Amino acid sequence: MDFSKETIIALGGFLIIALSANHISKFFAKIKFPLITGLLLAGIFAGPFCFQLIPKTNTENLNFLNEISLAFIAFAAGSELYLKEIRGQFKSILWNTLGQLVITFSLGVLGVFLVSDYIPFMSNMGFKAKMAVAILMATIFVARSPSSAIAVINELRAKGPFTQTAIGVTVVTDVLVIIVFAVCFALANTFLSGEPLSLVSLGFLAVELIVSFGLGRIIGVFIKWFFTFKMNKYLKVSCLIALGYSVYLFANWLGHFTEQPHILGHKFYVEPLLICILASYYVTNYSTSRPEFIELLHETGPVVYVVFFTLTGASLAIDVLIDVFGVAIIFFFVRLLGMVVSGYVGGTIAGDPWRFRHINWMPYVTQAGVGLGLATLIKHTFPDFGVQFETIIVGVIVLNQVIGPPLFKYALHRVEETHEKHDAPVFDGHNDAIIFGFEPMSLALARQLKNNGWGVKIAAMKKEDEIESVEDIEIAFMDSISLDCLNKLDPQAADTIVLMLSDRENFKWCELIYEEIGTKEVVVRASGDRYYAKKFKELDALVVDPSSAMVNLMDHFVRSPNATSILLGMESDQDAIDVEIRDSTIQGLALRDLRLPSDILILSISRNDQMMITHGYTRLRVGDIVTILGSQESIDKVELMFGPT
Secondary structure, eight states, X not given: OOOOHHHHXXXXXXXXXXXXXXXXXXXXXXXXXXXHHHHHHHHHHHSTTTTOSSOHHXXXXXXXXXXXXXXXXXXXXXXXXXXXXXGGGHHHHHHHHHHHHHHHHHHHHHHHHHHGGGSTTTTTOOHHHHHHHHHHHHHHHHOOOHHHHHHHHHHHTOOSHHHHHHHHHHHHHXXXXXXXXHHHHHHHHHHHHTOOOOHHHHHHHHHHHHHHHHHHHHHHHHHHHHTTSOOOHHHHHHHHHHHHHXXXXXXXXXXXXXXXXXXXXXXXXXXXXXXXXXXXXXXXXXXXXXXHHHHHHHXXXXXXXXXXXXXXXXXXXXXXXXXXXXXXXXXXXXXXXXXXXXXXXXXXHHTOOHHHXXXXXXXXXXXOHHHHHHHHHHHHHOTTTHHHHHHHHHHHHHHHHHHHHHHHHHHHHHTTOOOOOOOOOOOOSSOEEEEEOOSHHHHHHHHHHHHTTOEEEEEESSOGGGSOOOSSSEEEEOSSSSHHHHHTTOXXXXXXXXXXXXXXXXXXXXXXXXXXXXXXXXXXXXXXXXHHHHHHHHTTOEEEOHHHHHHHHHHHHHHOHHHHHHHTTOSTTOEEEEEEOOOGGGTXXXXXGSOOOTTOEEEEEEETTXXXXXXXXXXXXXTOEEEEEEOHHHHHHHHHHHSOO
16 A cells, blocks of 8 residues: 555545544434434545545555455354354354355345346356356355344344344344355455366465465464553554554465465465454453453444445446446345245254244345445455445345345234333323332332332332331332332332342343333332342433542532532522423423523423533423422422423
């Protein structure tokens, strides 16, 4: 790579466009489209075929960004293959993976070969050349998208045998497809060069694969050693990216060096993607640095994907895409047929339940980074037909990205392995709370809430004869953590649930409330364990750590005693509460247009769980949570004003 003045200018301009593409992609996410679609479209519009913000020469100068991104994508794919997580469904994963690999690949080769006469760049090719293109394209048909699958699983909080098999097959397939691609790439080179397929060429291929495996292990050992040092995480990420790019530079240098007549006279090709994916696999499974390694990949991934997919969109030949989009649709259905057949065959051999077999193919439709990366590699390796090849693959991948995630969601709902948050109960006009845990602190909290007009129950995980008698607070006795016990408390009427048990018990109740009740506010008193704190936040709970809460409280008293005493209700004539906008007639009104009591102060507005900075022109919406400060008499008036008509 030559960092000329033109390259530096092209890089600066592209980075500005990539920032814009990132914002555009977030708009697509809001309308339930994949981020990749927004990034590709942003790149297309900025590219040479639309607004020419990125000229064609610039995309060629920026090819090094593709290589950096591909190395990172390979690291990310390898990190998803964690053997301990897939061993429980090993048999199902094995046979479903083999089914997807063999059947989808075979039908892909057959389909591409049969349609070759209708593809402009293949129509005049000979048998060997057509077969070369067919095996390369069929290999990419096998590729999946672990990141997209994981995103769907996390969104639905899915877990179960079907989910475990789906993510296992997706990850293992993406690793194996790199190995298959290395073999097919070498065969395609032989077919297209016109050389006969001999034992010597097969021997070279075997040696190239062995060397690639060996280099992957060496790079993995190096990363494992490197991650033992304590340093700034951004420096570690920079070094990791530089290491991945150096693999590409070494592979290119080795190829040019060995093809010289006085060396080997044959281009010795090691596969950079295979090396990086194996290195990442080694670090993930045989290193204590796995959590840090994966965290850095997850944090850096969105930035790399913005660069890669935006540049891919800018490099796309729109005129070619228009000509071959019909072919892309045909290949989409060819790939779909291969997955349907392989899903049923693999599931049958593995002995999966019948309800799994006929939807086994649905999790594997989505494609993204690896498939697109392989297409980009082919474009640069085979310039005669690479652009048309990549364009067809992009068309197929976009279709898969749009249709794949909804199919996967449907499958997870069908097998009943989703654990989404239940719809929140409708407010009944009266504030009610349930407190889990019987102790002096929970009793004090219950009495204070009752004094403020709340209906309160305490759920005790004890027997009736184990606690002292309490007359002023309703006590319910729980003998287990179950939905039946929870329903005894009439939880749909509760606006807030407070959990004051052990972390383990709190988490079980919190998960049950999240999935079965959907209570809007769940407050958890945690012990400070980081593992459980993260779990509670994933369930949208408000976590209170008593040890840090006391320090923060004292800090606020020192810095702002008057405000803190008001917020804590220590001032008899002042209070601060949250009020929800429920009156539809207030929709769209600005704060300055409301006739509020003179002593009422609007502290904040929360909308869609986002805190807003308010001013006189802030317009209210139904569902907004408004935090107000004032006298109790004035607060009562505002509650009446904001409440239902």
